[in-house]
Amino acid sequence: MPDIELNFSRAEYAERLAATRRAMETAGIELLVVSDPSNMAWLTGYDGWSFYVHQCVLVPPVGEPVWFGRGQDANGARRTAYIGEANIVGYPDHYVQSTERHPMQFLAGVLAERGWDRLPTGVELDNYWFSAAAYLALETHLPNARMKDATGLVNWQRAVKSARELDYMRAAARIVERMHARIADKVEPGLPKNELVAEIYDASLRGADGIGGDYPAIVPLLPSGADASAPHLTWDDRPMQAGAATFFEIAGVCKRYHCPLSRTVFLGKPPQYFLDAEQAVLEGMEAGLDAARPGNRCEDIAAAFFAVLAQHGIVKDNRTGYSIGLSYPPDWGERTMSLRAGDRTELQPNMTFHFMTGLWQDDWGMEITESIVITATGVECLANVPRRLLIKD
């Protein structure tokens, strides 16, 4: 193994593995096939943009995890994961994007060699990186494995953050502060939107406090005017217009840990309904933050926020937040907890959320959000960016 620098201590990786194995035992799973790159990184340190081909980390009943991926990416595993040479397994390149053979067929052979082909096997059924074809190939070539759904099994172990993880998220918070400061400085009517995006990336990558920025799991979203009625549009190269609002949904990122934060800019004089909506969101956020404390539940934050919106006559028919942390594209959420009715997960210290209080209405949108960490007694906002509509008249 080359002399590599891990982002966490070996002890922390060992704890993560132990926690995962406890969850496997509870679920009756003896072999876990982890396809989610965020889970792969969290368990082993593996970091690389190789998730466009099939790959996984195996968690066997005992011993070190196994990295399995494309042969040419094995060097990436050697240089970023703590895994020893015996447990780095590459498959030949003619399995890549082939119509004749599937990498999961090769994996089945690896499992047979190691005597792991008859174990109750957990797979992440609802994950971007575990396709239907991957499942069907494993089913065909592992006739004696009893496959079980392990979607979210590792993700849930990631819910409560360690001190080091919070350090990275705080560094990401410093970065997103710089990004919003840059927007406030540069945005003006006539500026082509792509040039504003260049400024946002510049601030995000140069980073803060001597820590360089990493790439976000979601690119900047900054639709204007009626386009802001859609939450997930990216950008074009047209000039920024006076008389319109633009929301900026962006994240600072440090070592793949995210601090998302949205703010909205109005170029000109906002109409009264827009100012009213700002007022509703800010009041609602205060109510939600008041409810964000250990012992309360995810849905309590949502209920507090939605109650204030309702008083203002505003309907938001989507969740108002989700768990965040380590992430790879396409989502900076952890896909476990959601801040919405029915999510009765108890809030615990060092859980982290994007309190996603965005409004997308018929022909306008507004996002003013916070990333939060549950503390021993309440809540802390990770970033410090003025929580209000930025009006540039």
Added chain:
Amino acid sequence: MPDIELNFSRAEYAERLAATRRAMETAGIELLVVSDPSNMAWLTGYDGWSFYVHQCVLVPPVGEPVWFGRGQDANGARRTAYIGEANIVGYPDHYVQSTERHPMQFLAGVLAERGWDRLPTGVELDNYWFSAAAYLALETHLPNARMKDATGLVNWQRAVKSARELDYMRAAARIVERMHARIADKVEPGLPKNELVAEIYDASLRGADGIGGDYPAIVPLLPSGADASAPHLTWDDRPMQAGAATFFEIAGVCKRYHCPLSRTVFLGKPPQYFLDAEQAVLEGMEAGLDAARPGNRCEDIAAAFFAVLAQHGIVKDNRTGYSIGLSYPPDWGERTMSLRAGDRTELQPNMTFHFMTGLWQDDWGMEITESIVITATGVECLANVPRRLLIKD
């Protein structure tokens, strides 16, 4: 439908739909469920970073395609796709990342309502965006549909580019030229790598010839020294070192159309084996480009390139290119043709490839590549960047 600006004429979208239906007919498919965002965009214009939740475009036997996605993203469909209101279908937010219900269950209901629940149905089995759980949910809730594998069905229709598509790829080529010029200008020992990435993004986003840049489907890959033995590492915030090579695998992007291009920089005096490898790659590229003409096959380009490498005693045990064009993360390849032995697809005018001639050896790597378009009589390199190792001594 709001007054939207499509990237292609309605006639071109109609041709794409007709070509897709011909392929469906050949495959015995009457309803196609298209989950790949690149295919969704190619068929309808739909553009947004919403692929982190389940969504698809349906191609029914007759009539307009249907956009299906999260309710809050329906406005994005209204604002980017040519689809009429009756064919934009959003599902409620409590289906998002739920452990109790799956969006494909909701889709099954939509299909039943429209009388499409008993048709031979194509699904993209091996696609990032069609998970095993999505497949199992459809199987459960569409007991009378005969599901067939349609992986790559739409992708293959995209292989030969239209004039307008080539316009966008040429604009992307102008952008990637600027990006490499910026690297040549800025790279030097001591420069923190994240700051160099900021320069690369700045050049890519500001664009060229008045056309702003779009985000790449793969973030910049720029490992140095022994890290360059791994093809898919991204970046860190350490200073660039003298005495080491760094490859830059990057793409210019215009309206989601990519022009990838890699170059390698050596800071200092390269060792002889590195210069020898450069020589082998450049000679091999000439041989490969000579073989790139209509009537030849994908594997002919690869054979010509690998033959020269072999003369120089270099083994590259992975494919040497792939089809490119419209793309969303995580891959700028089209996942159809590969330049490798066994791919006997005949080259046709206006097919486009990334001629990916990268070498990743035990403790070093080098990438000098071209994006190419097959012409009526031969080949054209899309971008014009000096094809050689950049040595900054």
